[in-house]
Amino acid sequence: MFKKLIGASLALVLGASASTAFAAKTYTLRLAETWPPNFPIFGDTTKNLAKLVKEMSDGRLRIKIDSKNKHKAPLGIFDMVRAGQYDMGHSASYYWKGKDPNTLYFTTMPFGMAAPEQYAWFYYGGGMDLMKKVYDKYGVLSFPGGNTGNQMGGWFRKEIKSLDDLKGLKMRIPGFAGEVLAKLGAKPTNIPAGELYTALERNTIDALEWVGPSLDLRMGFHKIAPYYYTGWHEPATELQFLVNKKKFDKLPKDLQSILVTAMKAVSYDMYAQSYHESAVNWEKIKTEYPNIKIRTFPKEVLNAMYKANEDLLAQRAAKDPLAKEIIDSQKVYLRKVRAWTNISDKAYLNSVGDKME
């Protein structure tokens, strides 16, 4: 009788544990994202992450997403994850350059690597180790969080024909690229997303950069600024997943692996999704607004931007050995990887380009 009963209970438990739904300890990670609820592409990425880890862990690992409307601190993600107020974040590393200047280098850099080049650097060229060096001291793990692809140089009401046209130009362009333009006499500003259209329409600003067709179409800038410039300042904007290290260390090894793999898969996926959405939306803009003019900044302007960018980087490298290490790593890698891009994708796109027209 003992045996029979114990046998039955064992069978019951074994049957249930095979699905791992029963008795397995569950973990919930609270994630704060910089974006508003249901933000396209960026917001899909966190939802995809939550779905994947739930499926792969059979419900043992859950991610609860709080958007900007909930936590009210879109640019406080790093601090909240560091403090353990949230377990995870989805944001962008360059937002924290005011807290630690060396977080700047892990999103994208003016005149820097394109997305496939940058993924090669992150995962095979030493980028992840350098990012770890920067974030370790905060007890925070940082991972690539999805790429927007090459960002456009922005929407301009008037054409930029020479360096003189940059003097006094009021442009919404935040961050390091804004510093570069300021050195050339432009007046960079930051303006919240919701006020951008009106600012451009009312000439509060003369130009602005946002992302690219994937996210620009819904903003409507093409209706009031006919010059759409090709990019120079954010060739491969990579978002970021942050994870509180103490919280991560408490997860069983299998759930750690599930989380890390899911973050990687959804980040790469975001690059593909951004590429797709840009293709679809650029076709819409072109068709509905045939007067939009694609322009590339004149050589004189690009050369001056490049020099200003190099000067700013040299200043940073001179002040901080870790900054120097990262800047040098990116520079050496870019030279090597771009030589390959030049004879592969670039040569291909240039030599077969006319076949598509």
Place this chain on the structure above:
Amino acid sequence: MFKKLIGASLALVLGASASTAFAAKTYTLRLAETWPPNFPIFGDTTKNLAKLVKEMSDGRLRIKIDSKNKHKAPLGIFDMVRAGQYDMGHSASYYWKGKDPNTLYFTTMPFGMAAPEQYAWFYYGGGMDLMKKVYDKYGVLSFPGGNTGNQMGGWFRKEIKSLDDLKGLKMRIPGFAGEVLAKLGAKPTNIPAGELYTALERNTIDALEWVGPSLDLRMGFHKIAPYYYTGWHEPATELQFLVNKKKFDKLPKDLQSILVTAMKAVSYDMYAQSYHESAVNWEKIKTEYPNIKIRTFPKEVLNAMYKANEDLLAQRAAKDPLAKEIIDSQKVYLRKVRAWTNISDKAYLNSVGDKME
């Protein structure tokens, strides 16, 4: 007493099941790969897959890899997975065009999409659905299996200056690209990897294409054929994971999700690894063999190749409605996505290119 004993046994079982190591059913998938043991990059991809699924499943899902030396049928992977002789395969879809001509389109196409464009097509532009349509009838699931990046046009002993130089040219170039060249009077052949160097050295062939610097360096072709042509025929070679559907359906849902996510992560990773290895190896070739000359086929030659390629595709589309559906999907998508590439990555690479030199 009943209660006590049962309670104790329950506690024991519950404690163990929390780690899922005890009582959970384990599954082993046997995978056959086209490559020899320890083949660089391609072979890393299957090893990475096995490691990831083992970690994420806490050992409940294992993949046992058999390389070419074991199963002796590098080009029989599709048949073996279809027949259930193996549960999985790692190979390339275009190898099966003799079995089903519509498997051709899911690796890469001459004058087709670059890797980021093709990933966008696979995952967001309808590519996965079309691949499913082709493979469903065989009871086989097909997934992207890792990208080599843009493949070089090959190593040539003599420069190709005009269409006339293709007439009678003996070139190792298998598959659909070989058909294209045959239409222009070349003599395409296939020669096993191990005999390629000698064939080129002894003038059995005048030229050959292999992959790109990532895998070409170890073959030594640069020592005997100084002209390295930029690519046209395989702009984004995507390998393939095959899974026997019956076997897949028997896996619990969480292990299915783990397998699919791991395949996706390691495939994207292979693209980054290929990019990295190409960059590193191209630098080596350039440094050690400064007389290697990068060439792009003349416009006349590229135009003729493009026309021959279009003619062959039109023939295939006329014969088979599913072929037409796939060819049309790729054509429409390429036009849309390339318009975006042209104003993003291509414009960027062209406008900032001189800054790197």
